[in-house]
Amino acid sequence: MTAVRTMHQAQPKHVVIIGAGFAGLACAKTLATNRNLRITVIDKNNYHQFQPLLYQVATGILSTHNAAFNLRALLQRHDNIHVKMSEIVSVDLQRRRVTGRLGDVYDADYLVLAAGAEPHFFGVPGAEQFAFPLYSLDDAESLRSEMIRLFERTELPGSDRARNLNIVIVGSGATGVETAGALADLMRKTPQHLFSEVQLRSISLTVIDHGSSPLRPFLPRSQAYAKKVLEQRGVQFHLGESVQEVTASEVVLASGQRLPAQITIWAGGSKAARLSSALNIPLGAGGRIDVQEDLSLSEHPGVYVLGDLANSVGQDGKPLPQLGSVAKQAGEHCAQNILATVAGRKQEPFHYVDKGIMAMVGQGAAITEIGKQRRPLYGMLAFTAWQLVHVALLPSFRIGFQASIEWAIDFWGTLHLNAIVSRSSDRD
Ligand SMILES: Cc1cc2nc3c(=O)[nH]c(=O)nc-3n(C[C@H](O)[C@H](O)[C@H](O)COP(=O)(O)OP(=O)(O)OC[C@H]3O[C@@H](n4cnc5c(N)ncnc54)[C@H](O)[C@@H]3O)c2cc1C
Structure with a gap:
């Protein structure tokens, strides 16, 4: 009897992590230090995508393999971590059971939801259909291909395309500003003799935002600096304007102005990944999941929500921003709380170090x-x-x-x- 009980106690606890972004990876790596845990990391892709560098993939600064990394290779040093490529479509919070699109089922002692975010088109007609978002590796590669395709087609003899090309970026947060800057550099630095028809220096780059300045979370001085540098490099701003519609060839503003756009890039905001709606619980701002101060889900012991999928509150009572640094620290903290619970210690609140x-x-x-x-x-x-x-x-x-x-x-x-x-x- 004693032997049976000992064997039972020695069963490793199973932690299932959905999403191998900043939060999920940090959580898995921290947990792996405990040899008594079995960790399954599930992601719909077999790679970790480094979102802050996606705009550089889209604009050709970096190649794909410098912004996306094979998960098995990344985690190969940890033999208690197992990687599964599966899109989770259903979550049973009571049983801590998740199911993949192909019917694969995973039961967890501790369930960590870290599925990130996706673009939010705010119901703007045509935006989802015609604009290019920049939230995943696929998005970055599609945008890059579309830009080069536009140039190559404009180069073809007899092309009836307008020689003046227009690229419009919706949103002047970090993604919009960084993309505009990289495109401006691309047009300035590409030798003109490579193209005979495309007038690179005349391509118009326009950034639209309903706010009055770019880079909202930054100091006013920094906002002015970004705007000045971009304007000097040929970027035009339409601030205080909202987008009413996106078509295949135009962006229509609420003021009625119509901006020609062969390519529209959507950097207009994000919302929680669609997995949040599979939880059947009330959702917070941006479809995100409200969590307790220790990052666990209220009324569901053993379930944690991290990173861009979560609404977590800082010590000042304000929601923490959707940033890689927040997600990474939350992943590490969640792992420490799971390790504490396994060891019979109490969980600690998450304090983001800014x-x-x-x-x-x-x-x-x-x-x-x-x-x-x-x-x-x-x-x-x-x-x-x-x-x-x-x-x-x-x-x-x-x-x-x-x-x-x-x-x-x-x-x-x-x-x-x-x-x-x-x-x-x-x-x-
Ligand atoms: C273009 C861009 C630039 C950014 N630049 C910066 C920056 O410079 N600095 C900064 O701090 N932050 C930046 N951010 C924000 C930062 O990238 C995010 O806050 C961070 O990635 C969030 O981490 P996460 O782990 O919560 O989600 P993610 O990193 O998005 O990871 C979520 C993972 O979950 C997987 N997944 C989603 N749904 C499912 C499902 N149903 N089943 C299985 N797997 C699923 C996804 O494939 C993904 O791998 C940027 C974001 C973007 C989009």
Whole structure:
């Protein structure tokens, strides 16, 4: 009897983590230190995508393999972590049981939901159909292909396309600003003789936002800096304007103005991943899931929600932002709480350590606001700091090194044409 009980107690607890983004990965890696846990990481892709660098994939600065990393390779050092590629479509919170699209079922002692976010089109007619979002690797590759396809088709003899091309970016948060800056650099740095019909320097780049300044969470000084640098590089702003409709060739503003747009990029906001609606519980702002201060779900012991899927509140009572740093720290904290529970200790509330915010504006121009006090740095110094921080955040030294080489080539060389191949005319 004693032997049976001992064997039963020795059964490893099973932690199931849905989503291998910043939150899920950090949680899994922290948990793996406990040999008495069995961890299953489930993601709909077999790779981890590094969202902050997606705009660089879309604009050819980085190749795909520097922004997306095979999960099995990333986690190979941990033999108590198992990776499954499956899209989870149903969650039974009472039983802590999740089911994948193909009918695969996973039962957990501890269930961690970290499925991230997806683009929010706010019901704007045509936006989902015609605009290109920038939230996943697929999005980045589609946008990159579409841009090159547009240039190549404009180059064809007899092309009746307008020679003046227009790219419109909806949203002037970090994604919108970083994308606009990278596109402006791309047009400035690509040697004109590579194209005979496409007038690269005349391509119009327009950023639209209903707010009165770009980069809302940043200091007014930083917002003014970003706007000035982008305007100097040829980007036009339509601020205080909202988008009423997106068509295949135009963006229609609420004021009635119609902006021609062969390509519309949607950087207009995000909402919780659709998995949140499979939970059958009331949802908070942006479809996100309200969590308790220890990141667990009220009335569902053993269930945690992290990162962009969660509404967690900071010590000042305000919601924490949807940032990689918040997600990563939440993943580590959730793991510590699970380890504490397994060891019979009490769970601790999550306190986010705010080290500051940063945004890239373009080559040699970035903004870094350091610490909670937001001490600003601009220009080349901030540009270097941005690169160093992102190298440190990348999942391995080798990947960081590869990305640094591509950045150096991009900075000192001309256009990174090899990184922006298009799949020819596979789409109309
Ligand atoms: C373009 C862009 C730029 C950004 N730049 C910055 C930046 O510079 N700095 C910063 O701090 N933050 C940045 N962010 C925000 C940051 O990337 C997110 O806050 C962070 O990725 C959230 O981490 P997460 O783990 O919650 O979700 P994610 O990293 O989105 O990971 C969620 C994972 O869940 C998987 N998944 C989703 N649904 C399912 C399902 N049903 N079944 C199985 N798997 C599923 C997805 O495939 C994904 O791998 C940026 C975001 C975007 C979109």
